[in-house]
Amino acid sequence: MGRAYLTIDDGPSEITDKILDYLFGIGITPILFFVGTQVELNYSQAINAVKRGAVIGNHSYSHADFNKLTESECIVEIEKQEIILEKLYHDAGAERTYKIFRFPYGHRGGANEARLQEFLYYKKFNRKIQYKWYIEGGYSYAMDVYWTxxxxxxxxxxxxxxxxxxxxxxxxASTDPVANGLLLPNTYNIVLMHDFVTTNQVLEDYYKILIEYTRKNGVEYIKPCFLTRNHVPISC
Ligand SMILES: [Zn+2]
Structure with missing residues (x-):
């Protein structure tokens, strides 16, 4: 059985509560990479997500393409969202256990990549997700959270x-041992989905359909207890 963390990007939205009703109803705790402008638009949904125990990550303030920004513009995008997330946890009355970051589009900043990684390190972002493919792909230095x-x-x-x-x-088709295939037994994956009202208009309850399909095929979604050594999650 393949094990996976579920990460959901680009929220919160008008359907976040509904997505979380479903996920928590079947015992899945997701990691939500929130965008600042979306938090401002859907603040009560964001508060509820924190209160219910979802892990909230930083996905920048405006979902800008970091490969097209200057280094200082990138830092403003991250810092501005940090202020919003700190306030969000404070307003929800919850402790912020994990400080994690994901680049919009997975774009790590082009020419500024190394300096942005240093910035994340200096700002004490958690780097606890360590996969074999991360290390073999040359990403062992990475302070951001990518996906498999x-x-x-x-x-x-x-x-x-x-x-x-x-x-x-x-x-x-996700059975490639090098890429840490989703359906391979004894693997750990980071699964990426998005929080979009517009997707739900095209395929209603898409999140439910996709999660059910993967579970039926043997994927077990695990609580976000981040990996520390030998790719084995610490129990939580
Ligand atoms: Zn995104």
Whole structure:
């Protein structure tokens, strides 16, 4: 059985509560990488997410493309969102256990990549997700949280030929030991999904359909107790 953390990017949105009703209802604790402008638009959904025990990560203030920004513009994007998340945890009356960051689009800043990694290190972001493929891919230095499997379900609303079957095919094809395949036994994955009202308009309850499909195929979603050594999660 493959094990996975579920990460959901780009929220909160108007359907975050509904997504969390479903996930917590079946015992899945997600990691939500929030965007600052979305937190401002959907503050009560953001507060509820914290109160319910979802782990909230920093996904920048405006979801800018870090490969097109200057170093200082990137830092403003991260810092501005840090202030919002600190206030969010304070307003929700919850302790912020993990300080984690994911680059929008997975773009690590181009020419500024090394300096941004230093910045994340200096600012004491957690680097506790350590996978074999991270290390072998030369990412052992990485302070940000990447992913091992992307549903790419956001393409349902833009690509005519991209359907639910396309996603199912990519799940079934995720059996590559080098890429830490989702359906391989004894693997640990970071699964990426998105929090979009527009996707839900195209395929209602898409999050439920995709989670159910992967679970049916043997994926076990585990609590976010971040890995520390030998790729084995610490119990929590
Ligand atoms: Zn994103």
């Amino acid at each position: 499997f992307d549903f790419r379900e956001y393409l349902l609303k833009t690509e005519k030929d991209f359907t639910l079957d396309t996603i199912k095919d990519s799940i079934n």
